[in-house]
Amino acid sequence: MSAHFFSRRAFLRGVGVTMALPWMESLPVWGDATAAKVPGSQAPVRLGVLFCGNGFHSKEWWAKGEGKSMELGQVLAPLADLKEKMLFVRGLYNEQALKGNIHSSQTGNLLSGAPLAAGGDIRSGTSIDQFIAQTHGRSTKVPSLVLGCEKSNPSVHKNYSMIYSSHISWSSPTTPTPLELYPALAFDRLFKDGAQKGDKSVLDAVMADAQDFRKNVSAADQRKLDEYLDSVREIEVRIEQSGKQGELQGWRPTLDKPNIPRPPEGIPQNIAEHMRLMCDILVLGFQTDTTRVTTLKLNNDHSSLRFPHLGVDYMIHHLLSHSDSADWLKVNQFFVDQLAYIAKRLDGIQEGERTALDNSMLLFCSSMLNGNHDASQLPVVLLGGGGGKIQGGRVLDYLGKPNRKMCSLYLSMLDKCGIELKGFGDSTERLAEV
Template identity: 50%
Template sequence: MLTKSNSFSRRTLLRGIGVSMALPWLESLSFAAGEKTNAAAQPPTRTLVTFTGMGFHSQHWWAKGEGAGMELGPCLKPLEPWKERLVFLRGLWNEQANKGAIHCMQTGNMLSGSPLSGAEVRTGVSFDQLMAQRIGDRTRIPSLVLGCEGPIPGLQDGLPLLYSSHISWSTAVSPTWTETRPALAFDQLFRTDRNRGDRRVVDAVLEDAKSLRLRLSLSDRQRFEEYLGSVHEIEGRIKRAGKEREAGGWTPSLAAPDRPRPADGIPAEIPDYWKLMNDIVLLAFRTDTTRIATLKYCNDGSAETHTHCGAKDQHHQMSHTQPPELVPLNQFFMAQLAYLCERMSEVKEGDRSLLDNTSIMHCSSMLHGSHDAKQLPIILLGGAGGRLRGGRVLDYLNSPNRRMCSLFLHLMDWGGLELDQFGDSRERLTGIC
């Protein structure tokens, strides 16, 4: 809580009844606290993993060249404005994921590289959750784990489909809870008393906000006002989402509900839903509520039909048959990353942007729907705090070390956790840095 002192910590919180809001990175706070020459005064590096299941169109997932002359295949076209911030990785794999030929056995160890048990649920702790356990206490929330599709229950050929629904694992037998409801994801960031849903977050902290404004520089005041505005706007969209789903877009099959209406709304349209979850990640990073996040846009084996992209079949079916309509769907996936890059680049943090201070890895569990997991479609975006240079294609297909876990060692380094080994790797990839 703010005090009358002129000294502030960068971890200063705005508080109100039932609400706690961390602040975005502000130069004035670091200066007042005498932190300008301290490493703690530098904006933190955030780590974001995004995931879409079942790979991409086999003929149109490629990149070549470098820098401004880099060429992107059709699936990657939405990232054209960001190609100089992009690293295209070819040839990486999880060896253990090639011991089962169905989707779930190629997904459950996506972020751990651990062996998968078929008889019972058992894999390994994912690298994002290892970071959360080791260094997550630097923020109020150790990590944010979001998804846009619920878990797939049951078995396929006697194997647990639970693996298809989770990329983040807290223990070898327990996937991390994946929040799919925007309102509850938002509550994780800001609400300390979830029973007080009748008051907006920004309204609850107005007194603290007024006190802080007086002590900020002109440029920081503008950042602060933009931040409060974005919190207010997104909270409003979350509340409207439930009403919109109830009011239109589909007709209930019953004259009256046969179960209680969910308290938290999910947008009826997939593009609105995914954008809202992107914005919650952005808020989490902007406020330094967490520095580690995963966002699973869809499951492996997803049965969603993306009619908004012109699709007529389910995503799973399209991944196998690879019709021309799969390319617009793949482009929709990449448009999510383009949106994140655009929004992150607009957030200034000292001499850099939020994009400069974030490492984004997008991954899928197979190259395309034929269950080819011998090389995985992986791209990196952002600057990782100045340690990642974009505009490159790196080919590891014939390298003696092409383990995904070797890439995870880099991602953990950039996020602040340096390890000698992780999963099946004891060495980092060559050429990344």
């Protein structure tokens, strides 16, 4: 996570809008040959965490082999084209998750390894995403983006607060990081300095500055700028159209009032479109270097989501997880497809000799292996090169080994971000193979 100062950063500015630009070879920010040895001259390492509650199909979550010949269980089929940039990690666990009960007590410390308070009290530990954001967040406009596709549940389940099931990102031991459920608000947080009245788009606000900037970069970077601006415009249009079509509940803050009635619970009606918009916003945040840390909670543990677009509308996610049915597999693949979509988008963004995926770490995980609440080993996939420091195309099996703590993985990932600690959570030992 290279420390950049705003004076060396390239931005487009307009009334009420600041938009960070993507990596460009002709700018002396990252990758400039004349500044190759200058701190901050390389593209930064980004962290994306995607969480899927209730585990996966018990017979189809597996991988074996290496490289292009790696074989994948059916749950991971959407990642078939990404085998060479993927680590399948087996056997890691959180010891504290085995000391409580199920669901909440297995989820609240997933990214921290911390002990959890019971009895309805709220106490966990600072999660790895927020630790990175607090260490390097001053380098970007938005220290971290925490997105969700299912609202938080404030109830209590088996003596543990369901806040633990609803939040994997924690800013402090007693503070779950607030979730942004609305794509329009998440988009505005990336690109707007404050409330802006009217319907003027982000791109309209910065277009004059973009035209002036375009004159001073190379032809290759002009094409990259055009592609980037097109991608911003595409998401703006999709958010606007989704609102007009009633597919998203909620409102856009750029309007004087909501264009549809605000629903009581704020959960999107079209979960497929909602997740895809959140994935696009994650990519844009990384592509523009507006943020380098994004956590996307696709659903809660003990989730109530339904999936009518898959033809699976007769049972909620949590209940589906208790049987290895064909419909459960179909839902699993839908979630993994979100990871594949993000990874492919990032892999299509060139940043010097590497892609944005090569400069990122995408951690895909759940708080239990399957719907029978097995937390003795956790499902973990890591995609991306961590700035050229992680070799993909491998299966790492830690089951039965003395060092198999999730926090050992986090220590290794923190190293890739330039943060070297003696310990994190319940571990003081790294995973040497990562």
